[in-house]
């Protein structure tokens with residue numbers, strides 16, 4: 033029998049569509065407001081993956097018409113210096129969004145830096161005020177990767193109410209906010225993690241399975257209920273048999289695609305959606321400043 037193949041949830045295509053919509057929105061807002069939206073991206077050190085992501089964010093800003101203020105700091109930059117820069121950006125009227133690229137060098141306290149960002153400029157949606165709004169289902173800026181997952185599910189009209197959703201991973205960047213967003217859509221949500229007993233059994237119950245742990249190909253076909261929707265948030269760089277660097281997710285894509293009904297690829301799935309949601313947050317924050325949204 034030929035292998036059944038899941039339908040691909042194309043994050044790259046949807047991200048491009050969102051960027052076009054944002055481009056039009058920015059054009060018309062800019063004529064009213066008199067300046068473009070501005071996003072400040074702070075990167076510390078020389079993590080090569082972060083450098084790629086920051087460059088992509090800057091290119092995407094340029095496409096959409098957002099002024100991008102990249103700030104690159106040496107590895108040994110102090111907490112106090114960074115806090116001072118963030119405070120200046122909080123006051124800067126050209127800047128609507130601020131983000132600190134993660135991970136940071138070990139000597140820096142990421143949480144404390146994120147707390148320094150003014151909540152209305154928190155383009156990453158990671159400030160406790162914005163996380164608090166999410167807990168209460170209130171308006172605020174929402175974290176980009178989870179918001180990207182929700183947008184992709186909505187685009188493909190995947191029903192969530194009453195469905196069993198299992199989120200594997202409990203990070204503040206993805207797992208926890210995503211669980212809250214799924215709950216808001218009336219899914220029955222389980223968060224699984226490194227101490228979960230019988231992870232295979234828990235995952236096999238899921239109508240919607242989301243992997244966000246950063247472990248290459250953790251999710252095998254045996255962990256997926258036939259007909260489930262599988263979302264892969266992982267972005268892992270591994271070497272193939274020829275020693276060539278390759279990007280893989282947390283899901284064994286080939287095998288799982290034979291069992292699932294829908295699946296996201298890596299690359300081309302949730303990664304581009306994360307950037308699209310960042311641009312969206314920046315434009316939202318810009319519009320709100322001028323009372324337009």
Ligand SMILES: Nc1nc2c(c(=O)[nH]1)N[C@@H](CN(C=O)c1ccc(C(=O)N[C@@H](CCC(=O)O)C(=O)O)cc1)CN2
Nearest residue numbers: 085131132133134135156176299300301303304306307
């Ligand atoms: N402050 C933040 N730091 C980090 C976040 C974040 O949301 N906020 N998430 C990740 C990195 N990240 C965004 O910063 C990110 C990762 C990957 C992609 C992406 O588009 N990936 C492509 C492949 C790109 C490649 O070739 O490497 C894809 O999946 O198709 C976008 C954003 C950690 N840090």
